[in-house]
Amino acid sequence: MLEDRRLEVLRAIVEDFVLSNEPVGSKALAERHSLGVSPATVRNDMSALEEEGYITQPHTSAGRIPTDKGYRLFVDRLSGVKPLSRAERRAIQSFLEGAVDLDDVVRRSVRLLAQLTRQVAVVQYPSLSSSSVRHIEVVTLGPRRLLMVIITDTGRVEQRIIDSLTPVDDEIASELRLTLNRDLVGQRLAEASDVVIALSDRTRPELRPCVTTMTGAVLEALVERQEERVAMAGTANLTRATVDFADSLRSILEALEEQVVLMKLIGSARETGTVTVRIGRETDVDALRSTAVVATGYGRGPFALGGMGVVGPMRMDYPWTMAAVRAVAKYVGELLGAD
Amino acid sequence: MLEDRRLEVLRAIVEDFVLSNEPVGSKALAERHSLGVSPATVRNDMSALEEEGYITQPHTSAGRIPTDKGYRLFVDRLSGVKPLSRAERRAIQSFLEGAVDLDDVVRRSVRLLAQLTRQVAVVQYPSLSSSSVRHIEVVTLGPRRLLMVIITDTGRVEQRIIDSLTPVDDEIASELRLTLNRDLVGQRLAEASDVVIALSDRTRPELRPCVTTMTGAVLEALVERQEERVAMAGTANLTRATVDFADSLRSILEALEEQVVLMKLIGSARETGTVTVRIGRETDVDALRSTAVVATGYGRGPFALGGMGVVGPMRMDYPWTMAAVRAVAKYVGELLGAD
């Protein structure tokens, strides 16, 4: 009972602060939210909440603002996920449906997410490791240079240049093409590199050293490289939160330009259907200690093809943001599943 | 003579202001630059320069700062291009040489340029229109869905999904592959779409309506789409110029997220070897009226494959920035030419 009201007060503080970006005082709280108690009572509750570390005062004689811990409690226990309106869902869907290829899907999603949430959006390119090989093409580019093109069942095309130690000609290229296609079509890309290595027995001896190891390496590299590609949009939105960030804006932008950091933020959230929130220091990135990350995985079934999410100030409308991220992830997952 | 000294004064003002970001006064000028005249004389020159619109005072009793027009004169007549040191050139070269494919070249260039100049860097993807076709692959993805993969002589691979109105099978796909390869290999991509359309006579009648128009459209789309792709890096550098931009930072970031705007900025600079500078309103983008753009084209020979450049505050070290942009463009051009 008493405990309940305290939580209610915390929720009210978070909600008001998210809206106004100003420390919220006891009087305003008691008025705006029909708590049914006087400001004095609210003061006592606030005092207790501060004691427990959920809220803090920026300076004496100012209102309270939530701490990291306070936001965490809010997200965990006090907020549901605002469902999106039918119109919003439809808008998402139709915006994504215009995409012409996979690259376009990623670019559209990231822009959409940035616009919807008014935050910085990040989308990881879908992993290739669970795709399977549909066709492999080998073309000579020069006397010692091959181009290997891999087409997957999701319509993704990846290429890689191979510098060969031994001379190659068109004949070798087509032989390679035949062999590779015979043994790899239908294989999942993640396992294809093993197959290539095992396959070396059946290739002409003089090709073995050069080709099998190289193509194996290429396949591995492809899978890895794709997984660490990300798209980002909406950095301009960071400036809206100028009060929250002030001079840290620069280090935030710098951090967001590092692929590694982005991967850390959204790469770990690979469960589909569950939206994870990391608040402040929970992001494990020092430059982002004043931000929060809302992320999820996307893809058909329980295995995510990749992650997506947004980065924004801790002072964020979590229910809405979580809903938006979840919705976009769902549609992107469906879109890729249908391919 | 008199005219000469005035220009010298302007140069000194620009150089000092670029360094200090503070309005520069007559006394400091006379001291720091050995002009051989007294502050009073400098004052007279400054007065004249202000009259002519090259410099201005932010407020009475402050020093002078260059106007757009002042920077323009400086760039046109007062500054050469600082040659890069041998070490710097080598660094550029070795950084770019690590690239594994074309995507990587672009990403590396843009990062390099951002780091070198400490500004926002923009690199346009190389145009496909002057590449020629090396190989075309056609694969079925579904009963009415084809994937067309085009490999160019620069090692670039582009793909596009075609939704066919009539059913297609593997047989049709390989027929298409044969035909297309026979007639298109060696053609420049820009002209290939015309060839495809002319080629419709020789294909089986039942394929004509669906295939020729579609592949033609695909080729055209490819060329266009590639040309409007750009990479950007170094947005964090904008915050260094926080004094110059203040609250316009947001609109600048927003502008820079628009492909269209970026194309406008660097797409027009397509002469190789010549570095163009647009100062303030010359950029023709309202949000960038307080910035300057230094851009050039890159590519072998006189025809540029694309543009690259940097966006920064008007208060910029033009000689150095121009040198850096030119150097990176030169190496990227060589790298792509050698492929």
Next chain:
DNA sequence: ACTTGGCACTCGCCGTGGCCGAGTGCCAGA
């Protein structure tokens, strides 16, 4: 045991006013 109104206290914000100094414009003399 909670809640409530009252009250004294704290402290950041903001507008005022005065001082300082950099920088200017002008002028008379070299």
Next chain:
DNA sequence: TCTGGCACTCGGCCACGGCGAGTGCCAAGT
């Protein structure tokens, strides 16, 4: 044409003081 001198302007800085929002505590009420 250049130079030194001189009066003037005005933004930046700081110290001061009033205002008000918000707090903590306490004693009284339910």
